[in-house]
Amino acid sequence: MGERQYDVVVVGAGYAGLSSAERLRRDGYDVLVLEARDRVGGRIWSAPQPLPDGSLIKLDLGGQWVGPTQNHLLGLLDRFGIRTQPTPAAGAETYLFDGERLPELPLDVERVLDELDRLSEDVPLERPWTHPRAEELELPFAAWLRQHATASTARFVDRAVAGAFLACGAEDVSTLDVLFYIRSGGGVASLASCEGGAQESRIDGGAQRVANAIADTLGAETIRFDEPVVRIEQGGHQTVVVSTKGRYRTRYVVVAVPPALAARIDYTPSLPTRRAGLFDAMPHGYAMKWQTVYAEPFWREAGLSGIGIYDEGVISETFDNSKPDENGNPRGILVAFVYGSEAHRLRELAVPQQRQLVLERLATLYGESARHPLTIVHHDWSTDPWTRGCFSAHFRPGGWTSYGPALREPVGSIHWAGTETAVRWNGYIDGAISSGLRAAAEITAVR
Ligand SMILES: Cc1cc2nc3c(=O)[nH]c(=O)nc-3n(C[C@H](O)[C@H](O)[C@H](O)COP(=O)(O)OP(=O)(O)OC[C@H]3O[C@@H](n4cnc5c(N)ncnc54)[C@H](O)[C@@H]3O)c2cc1C
Structure with missing residues (x-):
């Protein structure tokens, strides 16, 4: 050759x-x-999925959202004339904390997230290793949580931060890396939010x-x-x-x-x-992103946004990803993320059992209608030979x-x-x- x-x-x-x-x-x-x-x-793959009535719906099996200050991506969208749609967020959010179902983040969780935001401001983004307290902050995030949070708050923040941001468990990741990541994405609220944050919009036609x-x-x-x-x-x-x-x-x-x-x-x-x-x-992280497509976003009837963080069960976080299918029929879509040890455990099961567990949990969180989607879709990026992890390292x-x-x-x-x-x-x-x-x-x- x-x-x-x-x-x-x-x-x-x-x-x-x-x-x-x-x-x-x-x-x-x-x-x-x-x-x-x-x-x-x-890691961006917008793939059409068949629905039982013969229509198709394009789902982003990997990354999908874009938010404010992501100016490189926003610039490309502008240049190519590609529009975005807001992520549906109206209605009450759902937080499971210590056996309680709450519409807002618990105050003690807010306190710990504020502390993380405050500490992240001192991380030199270009050279985190030069942080004056770098060695001390290299402890596992789980150890930092044990020192700074109650067991209940630590369990929740493990899922909401190590899981939702870094796609791993708190025991896997350096606290310095958690702080770097928070500052890199403009703070906890910027990383976690729909409106005003990283999940603000979806890209028309897929990412x-x-x-x-x-x-x-x-x-x-x-x-x-x-x-x-x-x-x-x-x-x-x-x-x-x-x-x-x-x-x-x-x-x-x-x-x-x-x-x-x-x-x-x-x-x-x-x-x-x-x-x-x-x-x-x-x-690499090892999160799983599941999407369930329904005839309609039934959770909205109960005044729920479909957005939530849960400190127990296989699913740690959900979002509403509803949008029309390729024929223009509106469809209800939930995104369910599985993080940390729950992801390890779920992967040990055969795929049909994985689906069943995800649907059972969605039914517990959002009612019986959640158990019967038109389709349920997941791509395992961790075993994909050309990615080997999800979301990133x-x-x-x-x-x-x-x-x-x-x-x-x-x-x-x-x-x-x-x-x-x-x-x-x-x-x-x-x-x-x-x-x-x-x-x-x-x-x-x-x-
Ligand atoms: C489920 C999931 C959800 C996510 N959600 C979001 C989101 O909502 N918003 C967001 O901004 N980001 C999100 N992300 C993260 C985002 O997808 C990544 O940060 C981004 O796509 C990474 O781009 P990259 O070019 O660095 O790497 P990749 O996209 O991984 O590109 C690397 C390329 O290299 C190729 N390759 C690998 N090895 C070789 C080799 N030896 N020779 C030749 N080619 C090779 C791969 O096939 C691949 O095409 C998500 C990721 C996942 C998996």
């Missing part, structure tokens, strides 16, 4: 890789994108539309599908990127894949120990201080992108876009 020469080879056609490639192309670079899947968008639009501007010849990169060989003045189908000579490489996938690429020479260790220090206790400095540090001709390397909106589509633009800027700065 011949070796064609490129200026830049981008590994991965998620939002990070696409954004990087487009910026570099605009700056006159000869760019090739190698993508393992047969589509662009990575993959923007990725498709960027891919169109790049042109079919720029992206090669079904072509995972297996090795990157650096030597002298040039680098060779080896995929399952070919070898490509290039001056620069942008690796824009999640950490667990970047770790599986073979690097010659080996990566510096700190960079290699970073992969182990950054495990987090730092283990001790991870930021030991390995953080390697996060964005180029290794020879290799530049690192992906939402996990973002400073603002880390873990989100917006962070993925900014990370791709930052990696592109590193390369253009060399010229």
Whole structure:
């Protein structure tokens, strides 16, 4: 096989890789994108689902929401003329706390969330490891909660913060990373809210539309599908990127894949120990996103918004995702998230049992009608070979201080992108876009 020469080879056609490639192309670079899947968008996948009456409804199986201050994504929506719709949020919210059903967050939970907000303000976003109390804050978030909250509040915050933000359990993640993530997304309210927050709007036609639009501007010849990169060989003045189908000579490489996938690429020479260790220090979350489609949003009749956080049972959080199907018929849709140890336990069951447990729990929370959806949909991103986790990766206790400095540090001709390397909106589509633009800027700065 011949070796064609490129200026830049981008590994991965998620939002990070696409954004990087487009910026570099605009700056006159000869760019090739190698993508393992047969589509662009990575963790964003807007897939039509069949309903029993023969109609289709497009559901975002991965990321879907966009909110204020996510200016990179908002800018792309504006540029491509793609509209958004507000996430339905009218009605009473539901919080299960210590055996009680409440319409508002308990005061003690508010107190702990305020404390997290306050502490997060001191985290240097570009270099969290330089925080004056970094070592002390690298304790597991579960340990921090034991010191600062009652057992009931700790259980709730475990689900509402470690679960809902980082898609893991409080025992998995460094407190410093929790604080970094909170500041990166503009504070607890910004991360948790619909109106005024990260869940404010859905993208018309699905969140993959923007990725498709960027891919169109790049042109079919720029992206090669079904072509995972297996090795990157650096030597002298040039680098060779080896995929399952070919070898490509290039001056620069942008690796824009999640950490667990970047770790599986073979690097010659080996990566510096700190960079290699970073992969182990950054495990992926393991949340599950289920969607149940109903003939109508029946929970609204009871004055409920469908939005809630629950400190017991398999489901930790729900949202109303109702919208019309492809024929324009309005449908009621609930999104149910499963976090932490509940996600581990659920995955041990066969899929039909998983569905049954999710529906039973929805029926307990929202009434018998919830037990009989038109369809129930879930994609397991944790076992998907080209993602291996959901929503994104987090730092283990001790991870930021030991390995953080390697996060964005180029290794020879290799530049690192992906939402996990973002400073603002880390873990989100917006962070993925900014990370791709930052990696592109590193390369253009060399010229
Ligand atoms: C269920 C779920 C819900 C979410 N909800 C939201 C939300 O509502 N809003 C939001 O902003 N964010 C959300 N997120 C997070 C968001 O999806 C991600 O932050 C973002 O899509 C990451 O983009 P990326 O380009 O960094 O990585 P990815 O999207 O993971 O892209 C990486 C690409 O690299 C490819 N790849 C991997 N290995 C190789 C290889 N060896 N060679 C070639 N290609 C390779 C993959 O196939 C993939 O296309 C959610 C994520 C999930 C899973």
